Amino acid sequence: MVFTRVLIIAIAVAAAAGAAERPNAHDALQAAFTRANNNQADSMDCRAALATVNALLAMPAFTKGPVVDRTDAYTLGAWCSVQMHEPVAARRFALAGTSLTGASVDLWRMRLGIEEDNQQPLAAVTTIEAMVVAKSDALASITVNHFHAIRRSLDVLHDRAADRRLLAVLTTSSYVPDEGAPVADPFRSDYAALLAADGDRAAAAALVASITEPSVLLEVSVDPRLRDFLPREFDGRAATEQHLAQARDVAASHAGSMYAVLDVSRYLRMLGRYDEALATLAAARPDAPGAAFTDLDEQRNWYWDEMARLYERFGRYDEAVATFRKAIDAKEQGGFNVSQTINLGEAQIRFARNADALATMKSFAADDSISRYGEMELRLVRSCARLALGDAEAVKGDIGYMAAHERDSPELLTEVQLCAGDLDAAAALMIRRLDNPDQRVNALLHLSDYDRDPRTRRGVDHRVIGVRDGGAVENHWRGQSKQHASHRRRRH
Secondary structure (H helix, E strand, O other): OOOOOOOOOOOOHHHHHHHOOOOOHHHHHHHHHHHHOOOOOOHHHHHHHHHHHHHHHOOHHHHOOOHHHHHHHHHHHHHHHHHOOOHHHHHHHHHHHHOOOOOOHHHHHHHHHHHHHOOOHHHHHHHHHHHHHHOHHHHHOOOHHHHHHHHHHHHHHOOHHHHHHHHHHHOOOOOOOOOOOOOOHHHHHHHHHHHHHOOOHHHHHHHHHOOOOHHHHHHHHHOOOOHHHOOOOOOHHHHHHHHHHHHHHHHHHOOOOHHHHHHHHHHHHHOOOHHHHHHHHHOOOOOOOOOOOOOHHHHHHHHHHHHHHHHHHOOOHHHHHHHHHHHHHOOEOOEOOHHHHHHHHHHHHHOOOHHHHHHHHOOOOOOOOEOHHHHHHHHHHHHHHHHHOOOOHHHHHHHHHHHHOHHHOHHHHHHHHHHOOOHHHHHHHHHHHHHOOOOHHHHHHHHOOOOOOOOOOOOOOOOOOOOOOOOOOOOHHHHHHOOOEOOOOOOO
8 A cells, every 4th residue: 555554464373263263353453563563464364364353353351342342453454455455455454443432543544545456535524624623643644746646637527516525624724744845835836726716715715725736826927817916016936936945944943854855956956056056966965974854755766767867958968868877767756757758758848869868758657657747748649759750640540549548648748749840730739728718727837938948958849848947037846746656556
């Protein structure tokens, strides 16, 4: 599971058979947990564990006993059901356990993880609503990318009502994310737009006033629904400078957070202060002796990704490629690294190394599971590289796929049309984007001018793949968390 600590259960059949007869159920469960720390579970172990759990839960004395024992039992049951590829049973255990007062953070996270992994976004929204009331610290510990993934699933279902319910939770004062950065600001701007459309301008204005993330403020500044809530003298660069100072404070107070370090570097990069950004990263190398970051499992690949982007800014192609490959080797969510593989391909195209980009895209195996957006990025890189090499015939399938999946990323479809030189199609799509309230902000930013890059990057083509990438105040959200990996099926 993506949300819970690894509870690998190994309980011998004989112990399982006798556990239900023991008067001290707490001892039986603790023995299971202790053994879990020293063994690898297999299907027989989990069958035995499930037999033990079910026997205990059938005992009236146990179900009236200490809550901690019951939540432990439900946690064991949920985890082993996941191991046995029985999601219905896993969710049943998780639901029962989280209905108890004092259920653990781990169990709440497991419940949400089961629902997300099994593509149950509506159930996930219900869990999030319950979690913010019963266990807000569990909600705070879940990284924001999971909420974005749930929202994308709701978008596929066209379920705006459920998305609105989710936004209502993620913009409440009860949700205080542990990530030490304004990761909830995109939720605030989206919810403010809904409130403004409903005529609740006071609530919308209050949400906009709470936004500090510069990239979100830039979106608000071009959003016809929200821009009047910003001060007339709003200055995107000044907002970024101000937020950089705040990011430095967060990094200083979160000494073990690589995420906080990367935030400082990203804002410096947005402002074109590449030397300072590179120095910031050099002082926080994850492979340095004594490095003590607590979030390296999630951030190591993004550290190397950020450094590679800076090498790009300096025109240092070989170092950028080598560093992207370090990011790829760091894996992503423990598996094949989709995000940095695509990012490397994009960089190779920007440096007109189109054959290299095609070779990079061949890293993807047929069974690699990536997000719908990631699939669009993959086809964009492949198409632009082939077009640059003069192979227009080979791109028809990819461009046809992207046109059929326009909803997954109208921006990327626009870019591939520009790569193909199909200006009529690109113009028609841009008009559709501007006419669509949900796409208008992104389209306006796509059309905006940005400050010139303070350094001239020789050999870099700014016209394709990320048309805003050269700006000193650049499109921050694409560089910040462009993660393409889906939650892959677990192979146990």
